[in-house]
Amino acid sequence: MSARFLILCSLILTLFSCAEPQVKLLSPSIIPAPQSLQVNAGHFTINEETTLSNNDDFTASYNFLNNFLEHATDRTWKTEYSETNSIILEYDDSISSKEGYSIESNEHNITIKASTDAGAFYAVQSLLQLMPADHNNTTEIHIPAVTIKDEPRFKYRGMHLDVSRHMYDVDFIKKYINAMAMLKMNNFHWHLTDDQGWRIEIKKYPRLQEVAAYRDSTLLGHYNDTPHQYDGKKYGGFYTQEEVREVIAFAKARHINVIPEIEMPGHAQAAIAAYPELGCTGENVQVAMKWGVFEDIYCPSEETFTFLENVLDEVMELFPSKYIHIGGDEAPKTQWKTSDVAQQVIKENGLKDEHELQSYFIQRMEKYLNSKGRQIIGWDEILEGGLAPNATVMSWRGTNGAVEAAKARHDVIMTPTSHAYFDYYQSENDDEPLAIGGFLPLEKVYNFNPIPKELSDEEAIHVLGVQGNVWTEYMTTSEQVEYMAFPRMLAMSEVAWSVDENKNYDSFINRVEYFHKRLDAMDINYANHLYEIEGTLNEDQAYELSTKTIGKQIRFTTDGSEPDSSSTVYESPFPFTADMTLKAQVFDDDEPLGRLFTQELLYHKGVGATISINKEPHNSYPGSGASGLINGIKGSDSRYGDSEWLGFWGDDIEIEITFKEPVLISEIELRFYNAPGQWIYAPEEFSFYSRFESGVLVADKILFKNEFQSSLVDFKYEFGKYNKGYKSRNVKFIIPNYGIIPDGNQGAGNKAWTFIDEIIIK
Numbered sequence: 001m002s003a004r005f006l007i008l009c010s011l012i013l014t015l016f017s018c019a020e021p022q023v024k025l026l027s028p029s030i031i032p033a034p035q036s037l038q039v040n041a042g043h044f045t046i047n048e049e050t051t052l053s054n055n056d057d058f059t060a061s062y063n064f065l066n067n068f069l070e071h072a073t074d075r076t077w078k079t080e081y082s083e084t085n086s087i088i089l090e091y092d093d094s095i096s097s098k099e100g101y102s103i104e105s106n107e108h109n110i111t112i113k114a115s116t117d118a119g120a121f122y123a124v125q126s127l128l129q130l131m132p133a134d135h136n137n138t139t140e141i142h143i144p145a146v147t148i149k150d151e152p153r154f155k156y157r158g159m160h161l162d163v164s165r166h167m168y169d170v171d172f173i174k175k176y177i178n179a180m181a182m183l184k185m186n187n188f189h190w191h192l193t194d195d196q197g198w199r200i201e202i203k204k205y206p207r208l209q210e211v212a213a214y215r216d217s218t219l220l221g222h223y224n225d226t227p228h229q230y231d232g233k234k235y236g237g238f239y240t241q242e243e244v245r246e247v248i249a250f251a252k253a254r255h256i257n258v259i260p261e262i263e264m265p266g267h268a269q270a271a272i273a274a275y276p277e278l279g280c281t282g283e284n285v286q287v288a289m290k291w292g293v294f295e296d297i298y299c300p301s302e303e304t305f306t307f308l309e310n311v312l313d314e315v316m317e318l319f320p321s322k323y324i325h326i327g328g329d330e331a332p333k334t335q336w337k338t339s340d341v342a343q344q345v346i347k348e349n350g351l352k353d354e355h356e357l358q359s360y361f362i363q364r365m366e367k368y369l370n371s372k373g374r375q376i377i378g379w380d381e382i383l384e385g386g387l388a389p390n391a392t393v394m395s396w397r398g399t400n401g402a403v404e405a406a407k408a409r410h411d412v413i414m415t416p417t418s419h420a421y422f423d424y425y426q427s428e429n430d431d432e433p434l435a436i437g438g439f440l441p442l443e444k445v446y447n448f449n450p451i452p453k454e455l456s457d458e459e460a461i462h463v464l465g466v467q468g469n470v471w472t473e474y475m476t477t478s479e480q481v482e483y484m485a486f487p488r489m490l491a492m493s494e495v496a497w498s499v500d501e502n503k504n505y506d507s508f509i510n511r512v513e514y515f516h517k518r519l520d521a522m523d524i525n526y527a528n529h530l531y532e533i534e535g536t537l538n539e540d541q542a543y544e545l546s547t548k549t550i551g552k553q554i555r556f557t558t559d560g561s562e563p564d565s566s567s568t569v570y571e572s573p574f575p576f577t578a579d580m581t582l583k584a585q586v587f588d589d590d591e592p593l594g595r596l597f598t599q600e601l602l603y604h605k606g607v608g609a610t611i612s613i614n615k616e617p618h619n620s621y622p623g624s625g626a627s628g629l630i631n632g633i634k635g636s637d638s639r640y641g642d643s644e645w646l647g648f649w650g651d652d653i654e655i656e657i658t659f660k661e662p663v664l665i666s667e668i669e670l671r672f673y674n675a676p677g678q679w680i681y682a683p684e685e686f687s688f689y690s691r692f693e694s695g696v697l698v699a700d701k702i703l704f705k706n707e708f709q710s711s712l713v714d715f716k717y718e719f720g721k722y723n724k725g726y727k728s729r730n731v732k733f734i735i736p737n738y739g740i741i742p743d744g745n746q747g748a749g750n751k752a753w754t755f756i757d758e759i760i761i762k
């Protein structure tokens, strides 16, 4: 069988069976994509005689592979070299990348070469992905003949997990780490402390276990639901030091470093509940029962510093990680402003304000950790008031923090909410399980470019890598964590590992489709949105449907009925000239796949007009551009991050719509999103102007009270009373930003966001 034939077969089918020889070979579908992969003629067969040839330097890789093979083949493997039937781990110091490797498989052997155990370990992960997902208890495993040369793009490839808001048992933490290892990720960021629970045993402070680890009750539903309701059940627990050691050892055997996060000075309410003297008020507080940002933060007293140093001593004893994450995010300064202790520290140290006090706090902790040979990582707020000299910054509020830090020659890790927050919704489907908000579909994660364009090549060297964050307010079970993390973790692994030239979303999606079998074999509850349909109105006012998987059909109806295997197959965009309810579904021949797509299309007088906005929407929330405000499609009532909502951060905006022909307007409706928990505030007023066909201009200011009762302010007003029967040439809206977020709210002191879609003109 020729190589060309083999490659052709593998291109046609993911799993295929060629006439000669009679084996099923897998088309390589490795995630993350290796730097180079060539499929050759032939294959290697693991049979009952195959041996494993070890190299003394590759202990973790050898152990991992040996365990895997023994389990898969249900036999003990001999460790010896055989010229004709071995999997060989070979040291090769010509492989300069510490995490790089090569694999050569042919009919005689599989040879893995690397210059470190880490490189060999990643080779093993690729090798396992050359095997079928359902290999268990088979006597023979066939592996295609390939030549792979590979190394990572970034040296930091991380996943985060918040275990404060909800907690998961050690078995699950290991399962999560195991999946990370499969994807060649190398840093597990363990978010161990927060307002809602302290989760690591600190022997010197028993009340952290007795008090800080438990909350009396937990918020039900979404934070934006009013009034807040609680379940009335005590919730909590903590990881013993023994368990922490077990997790770290498990991770180490997979070349994963575990970075503990001990939050300071904010997100400290649980610790203050246990030891009120750590706060500035001295008052008793409870471990938080709802989500958000709280004003009870550590007071910058000597007592607090001693406490934190003692805590970190025990943490450092457990965690060998060079990096210790000290949080630093979302620390309201309200209590520091009125605290004698805090004001005294400001005075004694010649600090300008409470931001400099936060910087003083972090720098002092950095000095302590540096003195023990460790380095700090902090969220990007640690830039405010002056960055600690050796700190690495985790940029989460967009990428500006990363730009500022990298320009100042500090290392950065990219975790912007826009591309790395796996607690956001991944589908616009209304039946997605409750999530915090936002919208981060797989494709957006995949297309994340971690190097901000503002950085020169030299500055970009400071971008160590990327990380997916899993905040767990709305993830009560480990199954839910899996649903939110997979498959987005797969996409992030490719962002972290694969060079741009090897990244291709269509190829990735096809690999994900096969990868489902691997995730099934690992009993991972992944989300499957591969067969979802996207609909957009194109520039010709025609409606387009698309789906990501190839080789399938989309069938649709426009009369509200559910499509079946006899419904029209979508072939090209169709005109949008009337209201319609579109329903569409992906079919594989007669079999419907995935979920039904439903879109209400509202044919109003703005559709097809020209629109301009004085400001660009924020690049994290561009919706479908200005024209998306008048495309007949309303933004979701519950997902502000979908492809319709346009988000503006702090800007006053002016929107002008000019009609092709003058139109008689009876009503105008503006829709704003409202989610104070996510810093999104509908405005409390806007003005409009309209020039009539006659040349007359009208203007008015509309005021309305925002009660924050729902996630939507859907504001309609009668326009007929202004126009007296005259047609309008254009309408213009001036929409001021809500302003600075008031004290006592999440994001207090920051500019509010404005989200708008759609402007409906009847």
Ligand code: ACM
Residues within 6 Å of the ligand: 329, 330, 379, 396
């Ligand atoms: C964060 O999401 N507060 C870092």
